[in-house]
Amino acid sequence: MALIDIENLEVTFSGGGRHVRALTGVSLAVEEEDSFGIVGESGSGKSTVLRALCGLTPVTAGRISIDGKPVPSPRDQAFYRRVQMVFQDPYASLHPRHTIDRVLSEPLVIHGLDHVEKRVEQALEDVGLGAGFRFRYPHQLSGGQRQRVAIARALILEPKIILLDEPTSALDASIQAEVLNLLDRLRAQRGLTYILVSHDLAVVSHMCDRLVVMQSGEVVEELTREALQAHETTQTYTRNLLTASAGFTRSPARPR
Amino acid sequence: MSTPVSRQSLGDWLTSEQPVSRSQARLGQIWRTWKLFSGNRLGMVGLGIVVLLVLVAIFANVMAPYDPLLGGDLRTERLLPPSWEHLMGTDDLARDIFSRVVHGARLTLLVVALVAIIATPIGLLVGTVSGYFGGWVDTVLMRITDIFLAFPRLILALAFVAALGPGIENAIIAIAITSWPPYARLARAETLTIRNAEHIDAIRLQGASSPRIIWGHVVPLCLSSVIIRVTLDMAGIILTAAGLGFLGLGAQPPQPEWGAMIAGGRRFIIDYWWVATMPGIAIFAVSLGFNLLGDGLRDVLDPKAGK
Numbered sequence: 001m002a003l004i005d006i007e008n009l010e011v012t013f014s015g016g017g018r019h020v021r022a023l024t025g026v027s028l029a030v031e032e033e034d035s036f037g038i039v040g041e042s043g044s045g046k047s048t049v050l051r052a053l054c055g056l057t058p059v060t061a062g063r064i065s066i067d068g069k070p071v072p073s074p075r076d077q078a079f080y081r082r083v084q085m086v087f088q089d090p091y092a093s094l095h096p097r098h099t100i101d102r103v104l105s106e107p108l109v110i111h112g113l114d115h116v117e118k119r120v121e122q123a124l125e126d127v128g129l130g131a132g133f134r135f136r137y138p139h140q141l142s143g144g145q146r147q148r149v150a151i152a153r154a155l156i157l158e159p160k161i162i163l164l165d166e167p168t169s170a171l172d173a174s175i176q177a178e179v180l181n182l183l184d185r186l187r188a189q190r191g192l193t194y195i196l197v198s199h200d201l202a203v204v205s206h207m208c209d210r211l212v213v214m215q216s217g218e219v220v221e222e223l224t225r226e227a228l229q230a231h232e233t234t235q236t237y238t239r240n241l242l243t244a245s246a247g248f249t250r251s252p253a254r255p256r
Numbered sequence: 257m258s259t260p261v262s263r264q265s266l267g268d269w270l271t272s273e274q275p276v277s278r279s280q281a282r283l284g285q286i287w288r289t290w291k292l293f294s295g296n297r298l299g300m301v302g303l304g305i306v307v308l309l310v311l312v313a314i315f316a317n318v319m320a321p322y323d324p325l326l327g328g329d330l331r332t333e334r335l336l337p338p339s340w341e342h343l344m345g346t347d348d349l350a351r352d353i354f355s356r357v358v359h360g361a362r363l364t365l366l367v368v369a370l371v372a373i374i375a376t377p378i379g380l381l382v383g384t385v386s387g388y389f390g391g392w393v394d395t396v397l398m399r400i401t402d403i404f405l406a407f408p409r410l411i412l413a414l415a416f417v418a419a420l421g422p423g424i425e426n427a428i429i430a431i432a433i434t435s436w437p438p439y440a441r442l443a444r445a446e447t448l449t450i451r452n453a454e455h456i457d458a459i460r461l462q463g464a465s466s467p468r469i470i471w472g473h474v475v476p477l478c479l480s481s482v483i484i485r486v487t488l489d490m491a492g493i494i495l496t497a498a499g500l501g502f503l504g505l506g507a508q509p510p511q512p513e514w515g516a517m518i519a520g521g522r523r524f525i526i527d528y529w530w531v532a533t534m535p536g537i538a539i540f541a542v543s544l545g546f547n548l549l550g551d552g553l554r555d556v557l558d559p560k561a562g563k
Contacts, residue, residue, distance in 0.1 A: 056457055080463035093454035097476045099281050106472075107462040132274040135281035140273060153458065 001068055002029035003193055004053070004161065009062035011045075011052050022048045024217040025062070032160075035187060035194040037204035037211030039241065045217040046197045047088075050163045053195075054085055066161070081111065084154035085163040089170050090146035094138040100124070100149050101134045107157050123152040127182060144175035148182065155186065162187075164196040168203060180207060201245040205229055213238045292556045299552015305545025313361040320355035324512045327351040335528045344534040347520060349510075353534050356512035360535065363513045364542060367428055367497040368490050374432035376486050379439025384474050386440070387447025388466065398444070401437045409434040410499060417505040424513065427506040431496050435489060439482050446478040480557035487550035491543035498539050514539050 011023040023045045030036045038046040051057040053064055055075040064071050071079055087093035094103060104120045113119065121131055127148040138146055147167065154162055167183065168176040180203065187194055198204050204211050205228050213221045213235070221235045233239050270287040272280065293299055312319060322342075327333070327350035336346045344353035386397040413430035420426040450456060451474065459473055498515025500506035507513030509520075514535040521532030 054461055056460065077463045080461060085458070085461050087454040087458060089454060093458050095455045095459075095473055095477075098473075099278070101278060101281075106459065106464070110463050110468070135275040135278060136273070137281070137285065150458070153462075157462070 003032040003034075003067060004028070004030040004195070005063075005065045005068070006049070006053070007063045009049065009052060009064065010060045011048050011057055012060045022217055023052070026214070026217070026219055028212060028219070030193060030195060033187075033191050033193055034210065035196065035208045037208030038195065038197045038214060039199065039201060039204050039211055040214035041199060041241070043216075044214040046199075046214050047165050048217075049214075050085065050165050050195065050197055054083055054163060055079075077111065080159075081157050082159050083161045083163065084157060084159040085165060086147070086150050086154050086167045088166040090143050090150055091138075091170070093150050094146055096138055099135050099137055100141075103149060103153055104156055107153065111157060113157075119156060123156045126155065126186070127152045142175075143171050144179060147171060147175075147179055151179075151182065151186070155190075158190075160191075161193045161195070164194055166198050167196070169198065169200065176203070183207065201228070201241060213241065289556060293552060296552045296555055298548045299555065302545045302548025302550070302552055305541060306549055309361055309365060309542055309545065312358055313365045316359050316362055320352075320358045322352035322355040324351065324356045324359040325510045335524070335531065337528075338530055345528070345530040347517070347531050348524070348528075353517075353531065356517060357514070357535055357538050360512040360514045360517065360538065361542075363424060363507055363511065364494055364497070364538075367424070367431070368493060368546075370428045371432045371435060371493050372486055372490070374429075375436040376439060376482060378432075379436040380443050380475060380478060380482055382436070383440040383443025383445075384447045384470050384478060387444035388451050388470050388474055390451075394444075397440070401440045404434065405437040405441075407434060410496060413496065413500060414503070414505060417500065422505045422508060424507040424511065427497055427500045430500075431493055435493060438489070439485060442485055443478045443482055446481055447474050450474055450477050480553075484550055484554045484557060487546055487553055490546035490550070494539060494543055494546070 006026060006028040009023050009026040010021070013020045013022055026045070026049060028036070028038075028049070038049060040046045048057060052059050053071075055071075055073065059073070066079075066082065098106075101120060104123055105116050108116045108119055120134065124131060124133060129145060129148050129152070133141070133145065133149075138149075141149065147170075151167075164183070168179050171179060183194070184207065186192060194207070196204060196207050205225055209225050211223055211225070211228065212219045213223065215237050221233060221238050223233065223238070227233070228242075231239075231242055233242065267287075269280070270284045272284065275281040275284055293303075322328070328346065330350050333346055333350040334348055336342055338345045342352050342354065344357060347353055347356070382397050382401065386394045386401075409431070412434045413427065416430035416433070417423075417426050420429075456469065456473060459469055464472075497506055498513070498518070501513040501515025501517075502519040504516070504519065507516050509516065517535040518532045518539075521528070521530075521535075525532045
């Protein structure tokens with residue numbers, strides 16, 4: 001049985017008399033220690049899947065279960081110990097007035113874990129930041145360093161499932177590779193399960209074994225990494241995405 | 257842990273990019289804010305005036321050459337003009353005005369401090385709770401705030417003092433209950449912009465309770481704009497207290513409250529101008545000091561002011 005099972009998930013945002021159907025029946029199954037990708041254009045609802053899964057966005061209909069058991073709503077402390085998330089923008093996801101030390105030790109305090117000092121130092125070590133970063137404020141760090149702190153925060157409760165919401169799209173290319181390699185290494189070391197949301201097909205094909213393509217709140221196609229790399233797609237939308245991700249090609253000027 | 261001060265200067269230690277302890281990081285942050293603030297000349301003037309007010313209030317007994325409540329000889333020492341004997345002259349009961357102004361600093365500081373201590377937490381609490389939870393909590397708390405906002409401050413204070421009886425304590429309570437609504441509004445507006453930030457989502461995902469999020473994550477971000485607003489309001493609070501004193505509803509005679517002193521000097525302002533003018537200058541200077549300090553703080557603390 002799959003570790004994470006999402007069935008017919010629907011999310012509708014209402015406000016001011018308008019209803020926006022962000023998800024119209026999404027079903028996913030993610031195996032344990034799998035790295036699962038969700039790709040799609042902006043507004044396709046891929047981030048909403050993650051936010052609904054961890055309870056930040058209320059679900060309108062459908063079922064979410066982990067290990068065969070439906071997740072409680074509101075989510076309980078045990079859920080937060082198992083599932084953590086890394087956000088898109090490292091400039092917005094760290095509290096500007098808290099030191100890195102506070103960012104990392106607060107979850108430990110909330111969950112009443114012991115050896116706070118040691119765990120914080122270990123967490124910084126694990127993401128490749130030394131103890132020298134511990135008492136800095138976020139404004140003293142670069143974007144890549146901030147995202148490493150965000151990863152350390154997600155890992156400090158030793159969860160098994162990490163939700164990655166475009167973890168590298170706010171970083172420049174060289175830092176992107178570093179962060180992706182770090183995520184890869186951590187998954188291998190700890191047997192983590194990832195759900196990675198991205199609009200970048202290159203990132204997804206590097207990181208994920210399986211992926212789904214989403215468009216306007218629906219899953220259009222499910223692919224393996226091999227199929228993606230071989231461009232074996234059945235849907236026009238996926239093909240368009242692939243073409244778009246190949247970048248701007250200078251096609252020869254057509255004769256008139 | 258290394259010994260911090262031995263090798264490097266204190267300034268280097270404070271501005272270190274790699275603090276080695278919680279307290280060093282915090283002190284460093286305070287130091288950076290202070291450096292920024294001390295570059296603001298008008299803000300420093302304001303701070304100077306406020307510090308002077310505090311010092312005068314503390315050392316009033318030492319500084320005042322005469323008793324503020326007991327006058328001199330009523331036959332020869334009434335309404336004397338300013339001189340070296342009496343720096344600000346004497347009033348109609350032969351009391352030394354300088355001594356009364358110095359002791360009045362205590363009352364002014366008491367009003368300012370108590371109003372700040374009562375009104376700021378109420379405003380912050382109502383505003384952040386209302387903004388964070390939204391929905392019906394927000395509606396209820398904001399309508400209550402609207403009701404308090406709808407009363408003119410001085411009139412409500414007047415009604416309150418009339419009900420409880422005149423006196424400086426009641427004046428303080430009256431001013432405090434009429435001055436929190438703007439802080440609640442401000443804190444709510446700030447909270448609305450913060451509550452959907454990713455770092456709030458992140459701490460929610462760590463399983464933090466709402467009180468923890470509001471106190472540890474929302475309040476610190478609202479605090480600077482509320483502090484700025486409170487400092488800028490101090491002038492108004494002093495003026496309201498003086499106004500109540502002037503109307504005879506604040507501090508009662510013979511307390512040396514500045515507003516009451518102006519009221520006392522009003523009757524002979526043409527012939528003996530110094531009786532009303534001297535406490536007036538004191539009110540003016542302290543109000544100006546708080547305004548300058550507030551402006552300076554805004555330049556340093558308000559992220560939206562920009563550079």
